[in-house]
Amino acid sequence: MSARPQDISIGVDFGTSNTVVAIATPDGRAEVISFDHGSQRLSGFVTALCFWEERKGTGVPRLRIEGGPWAIDQLLAGTSAHRFIQSFKTFAASASFQETRIFRARYRFEDLLSAFLDTLVSHGNGGLDFQGARLVIGRPVKFAGSHPNDGLAMERYATAFGKLGAATTTYVYEPVGAAFFYASKLDHDATVLVADFGGGTSDFSVMRFERSGGALRAEPLGHAGVGIAGDTFDYRIVDRVVSPRLGKGSSYRSFDKLLTIPSHYYANLARWHQLAMMKTNGDLKGLQDLAKVALEPGQLHKFIDVVDYDLGLALYRAVSAAKMTLSTAETAAFRFVEYDVDIQATITRRDFEAWIAPDVARIAETVDEVLARSGVGESAIERVFLTGGTSFVPAIRKLFVQRFGEERLTNTDQFESIAYGLALIGQDPDAERWAVRRAA
Template identity: 35%
Template sequence: MHVCGLDFGTSNTAAALPDGRVLPIALGTSEPRLFRSVLFFPEDERTTHAGEQAITRYLEDNAGRFIQSVKSFLHSRSFRATQVHGRTWTIEELVAVLLRRVREAAGTQLGSPPDAVMLGRPALFSPDPEADTLAEQRLRKAAELAGFTHIQFLIEPIAAALAYEAQLSRDELVLVADFGAGTTDLTLMRLGPSRRGKLDRKPDVVGSTGVRIGGDRFDAEIMRHKLLPWFGAGTTYKVRGFTDKRLPVPQHVMAKLLSWHEMSFVREKSTQELLELMLESSEKPETAEALYDLVMENLGYRLFRAIEAVKVRLSQAEEATLDFEEARINVHERITRAEFDTFCQPLLTELEQVTQGLLDRCQGAGEIDAVFLTGGSSQIPAVRKLYVDRFGEERVRTADAFTSVAEGLGRASAALQRPEPAGA
């Protein structure tokens, strides 16, 4: 029986083997170990595209339904299903498409698709216990629909800890911070050679918590503070039927622009009529045109890819320029790292509070030997500085930001190969 670890992420999905080797499951892409967690249902065909293929097809012709960040809806009772070309897709079925494609890609490396999976999950899908349970149940069902017959869960920061543990030559008390696209998970755990071979690692976990802060929210702050004025924030439009009455662009419209996959809701008929009215009477018609094209031509994903690219550049440079020219949109915005740090201060404060809260609950565990940061947002200088200031440069460690969790899940999947005790 083939086994694997699988890190189903908000943005990317990765799979690894019991020896920790991360599998190339997206051949032909710039990073073959990362399968993009996106789906595209073209308007003119009944094929479902997934991963990089979905992105390519969407960028060629965006007529259709593009679905991203489906993991972030697993805990939502209100999101049960969606209609695509007249067919009802449950959230479990949408996730299953992604997991099935990854399982099949892993199978090409192994000779046949894996039957057993150590599946990662956040420390908290939601602080609401019922919603958290619902999310795990949905993820389990999706894995079953994808063809896995043996499924176990491991919280993602523990998986990251196991990846870090593989390189240790002595025992340590480690704070692991895993920064995903949708959430950040924190775990305080005892790691090291004396514990590495244990089947049950739960006794080694001193404490764990999570918060809904991830890469998407850092992107949203760039949109909020630097780009919304390009799309009409702060402008007014003339109310039809009144000579002098003008109203500001509604806040609820601007709020939807902070997350690209929320923009589809702006295309509802009533809002579309508002966009058309703004085209007629905005005091800054170029911003009304930009907003209309952004929403009606499904350009949100492309814009947020540009935002993410600027965020990445700001991890290496003191400033960067976001250039985005599509349809009637002509955005050219300079952003400094100092500005970005200021925009993100509320998020950093919340991360600091969550971290301190975990440490307060774990008083008496002993002195922390190391802090292990992983995930995309761990590369943001202000995020790293938060932990360096708290624990000291010499104790803050990093590894591959995007595959550490998958590696740890792969190592943990070795337990699925062990025979069950007699009578179990």
């Protein structure tokens, strides 16, 4: 796609699990940037970083950084001491996360994001140049976390993305990007509900689209979001199937008392990115001390292995595989076998849906919230546009079918629609009307 930098708009869907980048030109064409990884051409760049030191001869060790699937390659190679960090978007709005130490260096959230963006550009097949372009960045309606600080997250985004050298930078709600992609194909006026299910958040927008003189006009009627999504559903499986086999609920002896292993260690399993932090925040040392006085030390030793051998990624894949199977089958065989850790179980869809029922209820409440903010009822919604992998979870699909009917639901590419929409928004002469002007 050849065009002058000032004519190009770049949409960045920086996601919890994957990041997708699209480029649009004035002629209305848009394409997703691909990444050649071995024999594969990938449209999604895994949101992960791997840090390691490389020493040549007797010289000072040099810090190396890789991102995306290349970060995973380095993790799996395991040829040197390293730090692997994934899903770090979840830290964006956390005031309690100030920095992490990586091989004697201090990294704030914006430093991690800048490092990640550098690796993204370096692997972009030479077709990813932000200099002088119009940059449109997606952001969730509600950031993940128990007490997310919206303003802090946006300051951190601005610092990291500001280093890319774009001519202009606009922030747009992620579901609005998805809505624009969908609306670009509309041939009539419509009121649309967009439900964007990511890894860390579920975001909803109601948009009114109208065409006048061949131009697409849009009015955002309301937005709402909740910090519940795919990672939350994953954790329900971990909490019921994995954690009990790693010592959750078991006891240790302290002098003449029997006490329960503190549950905060297992909360780390709710957030994949936290597992790597356990090596440096004292949690791993705490587990090792508890194993010496535990009544069932073998279980804690398995937990220690998960952290010590960086098995979080393998665990994440096993959980995701089971969840995906349950989207089309009534049972799933869960299997996680790494080193001395052997956890196998059969999960039924009925049990899984019982585990996630409170989460689905909160998502339903958020749908109520966005409709109330928009001032429209369910009958006024012509189409419901679902995007994101979690939209294929039967319990989520059922929620929308019951409210809006199967005939009003539309699914599209679960990974690329937001990035496409963001890039196309950048070609709008009045792109600022799509921008986020205040916190959700």
